[in-house]
Amino acid sequence: TRILNAYAHPDKTSTTSTSTTESIENIVHNKDENASLLTTTHSQKWLGTTVTIINRSEVLGRPLAALLALQGATVYSVDEHSILVFLGGCGSAPRMRKCPSTTTLADCVAASSIVVTGVPSPDFCLPSEWIQDQATIVNVSEYPNVNPSTLPPHAQYVPLVGKVTVAALEENLIRLHHQQQQQQTQSSYREQQEIETRVV
Structure with missing residues (x-):
């Protein structure tokens, strides 16, 4: 169908996609100013x-792709354009780039669990037929x-959100x-250190 073809063969000449050098943290933070609480410590699960x-x-x-990448995943984000x-991965902050024009939706799905x-x-x-068996x-x-x-x-299907x-x-x-508890603990420790310093 027309809709499937649009996603299966995106228009790679479109200029609507995000800059390939944009930090994933910026995507999340621009979406929600409180997202920094979720991304300051990156789990790699x-x-x-x-x-x-x-x-x-x-x-x-878009936010889901960014959050999964922050936790170590490699995420293909597909739209009509x-x-x-x-x-994702350990070490430096995850980044985003545009795939080559030869990459198709079928390629992405076949590589994805x-x-x-x-x-x-x-x-x-x-x-x-594009979907992995498990x-x-x-x-x-x-x-x-x-x-x-x-x-x-052997595929698992979740039909509802x-x-x-x-x-x-x-x-x-x-x-x-958990993060709030960590921040409170660190704050209490700093206050105790300041008190001990003044006493000395």
Whole structure:
């Protein structure tokens, strides 16, 4: 269909994509001024994982790609105009770059153990033959972006966003609480050091 072709073969000449030198931290911070609480300490639990996110929206697709990369994942972010890759990993801060014009949606999906679909159209259906046998597919669109009956036999399919959203929010809440405790401990330690210095 026209919608599938648009995503499968993005217009690489488009100038709407973000600068390839933009820091991923900036993407997250520009989305939410409180996001620094989530990104100052980078867990690497997604290190070695490749993810494809179809539809680079400002609400979900783009921030999700940035957050996963901050936690070590390699994330392909696909929309109708371009394919970007968010590169995570230990060491230097993750970066983002534009993929070569030869890179297709099929290439990204075939390389990914996790695929997130968020195309807001009933006409889009991701071909099941592109999906890894044991991949996890999470649909966050109001429309089913895949045909569950044709998925690989060992693939895991999450058709709704509700439970995933709740789990992510709970994780973020725990991380925020943990970081707040660390900040309070550091503040108390500094105050104690100042008191001891004045006494001496």
